[in-house]
Amino acid sequence: MVRTAVLVSGGGSNLQAILASQLFGEIQNCNLVSVISSNPGAYALDRARAAGIEVSVVDVSTFPTKRTFNTALMQKLGDLDIELVVLAGFMQVLQRPICKEYENRIMNVHPSLIPAFCGPGQYGLHVHQQVLDYGVKVSGATVHFVTEEVDGGPIILQKAVDVLPDDTAKTLQRRIMEQAEWEILPKAIDLFCRGKLTVEGRRVRIDEGA
Ligand code: GRF
Numbered sequence: 312m313v314r315t316a317v318l319v320s321g322g323g324s325n326l327q328a329i330l331a332s333q334l335f336g337e338i339q340n341c342n343l344v345s346v347i348s349s350n351p352g353a354y355a356l357d358r359a360r361a362a363g364i365e366v367s368v369v370d371v372s373t374f375p376t377k378r379t380f381n382t383a384l385m386q387k388l389g390d391l392d393i394e395l396v397v398l399a400g401f402m403q404v405l406q407r408p409i410c411k412e413y414e415n416r417i418m419n420v421h422p423s424l425i426p427a428f429c430g431p432g433q434y435g436l437h438v439h440q441q442v443l444d445y446g447v448k449v450s451g452a453t454v455h456f457v458t459e460e461v462d463g464g465p466i467i468l469q470k471a472v473d474v475l476p477d478d479t480a481k482t483l484q485r486r487i488m489e490q491a492e493w494e495i496l497p498k499a500i501d502l503f504c505r506g507k508l509t510v511e512g513r514r515v516r517i518d519e520g521a
Contacts, residue, residue, distance in 0.1 A: 312342035313504040316393045318384075318401040319348050323355025324488060325399035325420055325496050330362045332497035340504040345391055347384070349403050371403055381406045388413070395503055398457065399496065402434065410459050415510045417457035418503065420496045422487050424469055425453040429462035439480035439487070448474055450483065452491035454499040456510065465515045467508060468495040 317326050326346060332338045346359035349371040359366045369387055374380035385408060388396060398405075398419040405417065421429055421438075428438050428450070442450045451471040458464040470491040474483060502508050502517060509516040 312340055313394050314342050314344050314392055315395040315397060315500070315504070316345045316347055316388060316391060317343065317359075317397045317399050319346060319353055319355035319359075319399055320350045320402035321353055321355060321400045323353065323358045323400065325492055326355050327358050328493035329397070329399065329497050329500060330358070330364075332501070338497055338501040338504065341395075341500055344393065347387060349380075349384075349401065355400070377404070378406065381409055385409045385412060395500070396457075397496070397500060404431075404461060405457060405459075407459050410457060414458075415456050415465070418454055418467060418496075418499055419457050419462075419464075420492050421453045421455065421462050422450075422484065422492060423453065424449070424451045424471060425455060425462055425466060429453075431461050433462070436480040436484060439478075439483040442474060442483065443478060443480060450474055450487060452487055452495060454495050456515070465510050465513050467499045467502070467515050467517075470495050 319326055343364055345365045345367055347367045347369060348356050349369060351368045351370050356366050367387060369384050371380050396413055396417040423429055423438050428441050449471050451469060453469045454467045456464040472487045472490045507518045
């Protein structure tokens with residue numbers, strides 16, 4: 312069983328999707344050891360507690376620098392002997408040491424079709440507003456491995472979602488969560504934990520065999 316930590320900062324709907332998928336047996340070989348939040352007030356912590364998962368808080372506001380925060384987080388992951396790190400609405404950038412230590416073992420879900428509408432400052436409703444302002448007809452979600460470059464790591468899974476004429480950033484955000492994020496993030500975790508992912512440069516090969 313792959314010892315897994317889910318890192319959160321907010322509402323935790325992606326965490327909820329992971330918990331539900333585990334309950335339905337759609338994620339195999341995954342031991343969800345801990346949910347770690349950078350924000351002590353995150354509702355995601357309540358969701359984790361309700362599911363009986365151990366929670367920890369590494370409160371970013373109590374650290375003098377991003378570097379000391381990253382060091383504390385890395386220490387926590389090491390103490391828990393974590394093998395897979397899942398960023399599910401985690402609002403902090405991971406720095407080089409942590410990305411290197413967990414190379415191709417950290418995954419993130421981003422609410423657009425990377426490489427469009429991604430990178431520094433592209434999070435939450437900003438992403439969807441930019442999609443609407445640009446006028447694209449299709450957006451979606453991407454699960455990718457995490458490197459130092461924000462949203463720049465090898466892509467594991469993507470799913471497209473139509474942009475509708477009357478969409479607001481909020482309606483689009485919700486539809487992309489429901490139709491894409493909540494499906495592809497649990498699926499990527501399952502593939503990883505069953506040893507089905509191989510990274511070759513920028514490409515992630517998926518072994519579709521049973
Ligand atoms: C999601 O849109 C995810 O793609 C992004 O942050 C949001 C988190 O939502 N990285 P939640 O906390 O999982 O509800």
